[in-house]
Amino acid sequence: MQRQKLDTNPSLIRLSSGTAIVLGLQQGKLDARPTTAYLMTYKDGKCTANCCFCAQARGSKGSAELLSRVTWPTFPIKEALSVLGNEFKQNKIRRVCIQALNYPEVFAHLEAIVREIKKEATIPVSVSCQPLEKANIERMANAGVDRLGVPLDAASETIFNRVKGKGGSYSWNNQFRMLTEALAVFGKGNVSTHLIVGLGETELEAVHIIQRCVDMSVSPGLFAFTPIRGTGLEKNSPPKLESYRRMQLARFLIVKGIAQVDGMCFDKDGKIVNFGMPKEVLEDVVLSGEPFLTSGCPDCNRPFYNEKPSGPIYNYPRKLTYRELRAVRLQFTSSF
Secondary structure (H helix, E strand, O other), X not given: OOOOOOOOOOOEEEEXXXXXXXXXXXXXXXXOOOOEEEEEEOOOOOOOOOOOOOOOOOOOOOOOOEEOOEEOOEEEHHHHHHHHHHHHHOOOXXXXXXXXXXXXXXXXXXXXXXXXXHHHOOOOEEEEOOOOOHHHHHHHHHXXXXXXXXXXXXXXXXXXXXXXXOOOOOOHHHHHHHXXXXXXXXXXXXXXXXXXXXXXXOHHHHHHHHHHHHHHOOEEEEEEOOOOOOOOOOOOOOOOHHHXXXXXXXXXXXXXXXXXXXXXXXXXXXXXXXXXXXXXXXXXXXXXXXXHEOOOOOOOOOOOOOXXXXXXXXXXXXXXXXXXXXXHHHOOOOOO
């Protein structure tokens, strides 16, 4: 039987609705402008993976235009990338982040997209994908990708198997192996991952994984779980805001080298009750507002990916106001 030839030249691409508005390809009002252009590979149908939280999962009944709570309309790729290059030259966009679905042609598509972007402008490009093997990591580096993200999503192997499908495309150990392989290719400071807070983990589990990533020289970002209609977890609830704030603060302290998980205290339920830092130091860090901004690649603000503009806001896409800072401070009680 003759092997079917894969289509290596995609003609369509998805843009987040905010990105489409910034690029002038769609009309709309923005409460916060994205500083990164967010793209997603296009395929007719869903991802071959089956993550329970994702609208793109093969078993999801959710819209193929959704990723988290954001709508991703489709555009001709040449038109979108040409406009993107012009916006970068005017300093309206500082980075491109490409989200990749899983399907047979995806790495050929990513390679073609990145090379086309680099023809238009010298803009930094991040790719979030599931490389599965080292050859795909090297392929991304050779195409011109500046940073590679390999998402863990879950904070423990048990949760990973439950929400990403034990025996499926992914395995807990292979995710860490791919992160290690990515570091060897891209170098320290150029590899990232992210955790989705609210999948059933304890704060202790999440902080240990954050510390493990930082110790590896992998940059961990945080997402708040968002229930999406049609997904396997549509009836689950988002994380409690106070718990998410503790996770953000712990992540910031660890990433900045101010604290480590071994110096923090947790109660019997795995909740942080003490960050192991002097109160005045924590006060200064909290009132800076920095821990509560969107965490990810440089220049990533990912506006309202996990929340409505009306709130509650989990990840702030811009500097917090004085009133917001005071409200955040009140969300910390016994942990100070």
